[in-house]
Amino acid sequence: MxxxxxxxxxxxxxxxxxxxxxxxxxxxxxxxxxxxxxxxxxxxxxxxxxxxxxxxxxxxxxxxxxxxxxPRPTIKGQVLADFIVEIPQEKEEECKKEIEAPVDQKQDKVWKMFTDGASNDEGAGAGLKITNPEGQHFTYALRLEFKSTNNEAEYEALLAGLKIAKKLGARHLEAHVDSMLVANQIEG
Structure with missing residues (x-):
């Protein structure tokens, strides 16, 4: 906002x-x-x-x-409590190990993503380039089927890139966007 x-x-x-x-x-x-x-x-x-x-x-x-x-249907408080209780102990341990993992161990397999989105009177599109840790490049071109501004096209490029990277198996991703607005939004 x-x-x-x-x-x-x-x-x-x-x-x-x-x-x-x-x-x-x-x-x-x-x-x-x-x-x-x-x-x-x-x-x-x-x-x-x-x-x-x-x-x-x-x-x-x-x-x-x-x-x-x-009106929004109500959610019983007991359902949420039951869900929390059902989380297996090994999943809790797995989460703790992931949080406590050394920084250099987490960063050894970093994927890189470069995005660019553009918009004009004829339409909008986005380009993506994703590089895995082994150096393989994956290039994608997207056509957006709705009117958008340049910043919206940049944002859509980033979202599409994140989805594709996840499907490719990326766990740690370094994203490069050329829109300062999108970058600041993502960084909070």
């Missing part, structure tokens, strides 16, 4: 997240009925005729979709 957006009320942040999701997944929102599970009264807020400002703008933007708001 942008700096100004962090000062929105909780309700405005929820509506903003729905608007951003609708923008990114426009084709899905247009082609299917959408069910939003929430305990907040977003439907009442968005259907209020006295809205003004950004909420009114967002209500108009979301009005074109078939969105149905439903």
């Amino acid at each position: 942008a700096d100004a957006e962090t000062r929105y009320s909780t309700l405005e942040k929820l509506v903003l997240s729905l608007v951003q999701t609708a923008r990114r997944l426009r084709r899905y929102f247009q082609g299917h009925p959408i069910h939003v599970l929430t305990n907040f009264r977003l439907q009442n807020v968005l259907s209020n005729p006295e809205l003004s400002g950004r909420l009114a703008k967002w209500a108009i933007e979301l009005g074109e979709y078939a969105i149905e708001f439903k």
Whole structure:
């Protein structure tokens, strides 16, 4: 979220997240009925005729979709407690060993990924180059099937690269992106 957006009320942040999701997944929102599970009264807020400002703008933007708001089903506390109890002891030990492993042992098999995304009037795309520890190069070109800005194309390139690297078996990945916005977002 942008700096100004962090000062929105909780309700405005929820509506903003729905608007951003609708923008990114426009084709899905247009082609299917959408069910939003929430305990907040977003439907009442968005259907209020006295809205003004950004909420009114967002209500108009979301009005074109078939969105149905439903209450979120409850999760029994006992189910979560049972899940925690069911974690096998060897899995806990495995997690502890991975956390306590020496730094140089973790870094001996580092994969490298270079991404680049671009957008123009004709469309958007992304390029990826992934190098395994043995020096083999894997090159990918992606065409994005939705309108996007350059930063969105960069972000999509990074996400696609992470998915591909995971499928290739990468456990430790050094990612190089040329968008400062995306890099700062990923670094937190």
